[in-house]
Amino acid sequence: MMTLIKGGMVIDPGNITGMFDILVKDKKIYKVIDPGDKTDFLKSEVQVIDASGMVVVPGLIDMHVHLREPGQEYKETIRTGCMAAAAGGFTAVCPMPNTEPVNDNRQITEYIIKKAGIEDAPRVYPVAAISMGLKGKDFCEYGELKDSGAIALSDDGNPVSNSNFMRRAMEYAKGFGLLIISHCEDLSLAAQGVMNEGHVATRMGLEGIPNAAESIMVMRDIALSELTGAYLHIAHVSTTESVNAVRQAKQRGALVTAETAPHYFTLTHEAVKGYNTNAKMNPPLRSAADREAVRQGLADGTIDVIATDHAPHSSIEKEVEFDKAANGIIGLETSLPLGLKLVKDGVLALPELIEKMSLNPAKILGVKRGIKAELPADITIIDTRKNFTVDAKKFKSKSRNTPFDGWKLHGKAVLTMVEGTVIFNEPISKRPLSPDLCVRKKF
């Protein structure tokens, strides 16, 4: 059985861009076909996906999510998180290790991968812990973890405070060729803070978290990366100073990459007004100047990746006093539309957005992505013109904690394919120019 993705605008930056058909066979891209090519490749039956009017891109990757399983299945399961990812156009996700128990050993890593593979789903590349129990005291068995399928290491929301421990972790991880992803936060400086420090926090009577709580650790970890020669990826950059530090480090040739999340290039701390717990996350939403710096960082290539930090929480954690509410928002089902908004706003060209949501995370994680013969058929089809209103009640995710509910957005994924299998497919019947994307007919 073969599948032909026909009539779409293929955007695979650095490889090909233009009108091509894609023939998929045996889980792989078999051939990329110039529409002018009249060669009759096949006699057998082919499933045709009509992608006319659509944009066809290498499968999107979200390298920073929380799937909550094992341990907090009431917020999200691997299954619901994967369905949300597929609906958002993602062909792969990297769940962080702060599950219960913590993913600091082979059993948990294997459990996550096995659970994800039961049904058709995006690929799940678990990120394992740097330290046992995320306590910053003892290394996990990095070799075991890598062998069982862990793709990178991070203590994420429980960042390593001890600089010597971080140094040694970088060195030890380097020996296994494992990437360290750092959630940069000086916990003593963030102190009791619950939102960005500034006039909004002051007016609301909430303890603030200064920008420096993030940038100090960004600078420390860059220094440690330069000291050890270890590769470093900085998670969810939110401040001007962090963007500047990464930019300067890259100019020096440091082995550092960085990501930001859609909320940091879309919202500011003003979104917290009214004590909106769905605008509470860590790092916090910052000032308009910081949002601008993040956008600038995306535009000039300082920030390589857009990742969601998808963090499901139930009403138990969110319908409480603001200072007691859990940090984090879900993002899988709004990330691409908010990214496309950046394109609309002129911050990024569409190919640059695809780099940040697919090719760059692939490079950083060391996985293959592209519209090229022999590569795995992980493909996302995007309707860039589809207008829709975000309705959290209809999310595939188990949780509803998004500040974007009710937003009118333009453009979204309409088909997600992993290894040649369609794992998400949204009919677009109301658009006469683009008939249903999944039509069976003879080639």
Add this chain to the structure above:
Amino acid sequence: MKFKRKNILDMESLSVDEIFMILDTARQMKDISARSVKKVPTLRGKTVVLFFHEPSTRTRTSFDIAAKRLSADSISLSAGSSSLLKGESLIDTAKNLESMNPDVIVVRHSSSGAPHMLAEFLNASVINAGDGMHAHPTQSLLDLMTVREHRAEIAGLRIAIIGDIAHSRVARSNITGFVKIGADVVLAGPPTMIPSGIETLGASVADNVDEAVEKSDVIMMLRIQKEREKNILFSTEREYSNVYGLTKKRLKHCKKDVLIMHPGPVNRGVEISPEVMDGPYSIILDQVTNGVAVRMALFYLVSGGVQNDDAD
């Protein structure tokens, strides 16, 4: 004029007209407290719940007396005695309270924004009796009332607020309240206690205490919260008192008719010296008296009361 506001959550949401209506009503209510029989039947049959999730003696007593002088039934609930201790969420506790049909719920809570959240979920009127570091509107209203008793007009006055602005809901509400009515508010304190962006509330920040208190018509000293151990804000009480305290010596450079205020409870000898506190300029105890009047006025108004010249 009818008072239409259901909840009293902060000074920011009150209009100038509403503030004056509350102050005018409070002035009438004050007379009730001066009688030998300090009770009117105005709110007979109404139920007021005093839901105090944070320790308080003065404010809770003041609300309690205010309710009783208007013949409302008041019930006190503190964190220690409520099911919040047993792990019930704030919203669930409030919904349970509401099921017993109270008319007004007075909330004191350590989390900023908690009364706002409750107001969204409840049908009863919510009066904020202090939330975290955010707001303490009844304190601000009683302070406005007290200044108004001593000065013909608040507009144009210069109000100095000295001390831990960062952690003070009284400071925030008073900055907003006094600025709204046209006063100038100037702040001073150690830089550790001046939060970033406070000037967006309309106050200015002085370089030092002397600069702030000189030429001011009112000096409001804030309590140093000794119990705040998690924050590193100043060295010793001795140094604080020397540099930031209001002493007799410092008072010599102030206006001859300056008014000295303090929201209490006072750390005698720390932010304010005993001679100043008990001295002729101090109107600290007037503040306490007016607290009852302001809270009576609020109960009356949120219960649908009409401003009326012979309301008593």
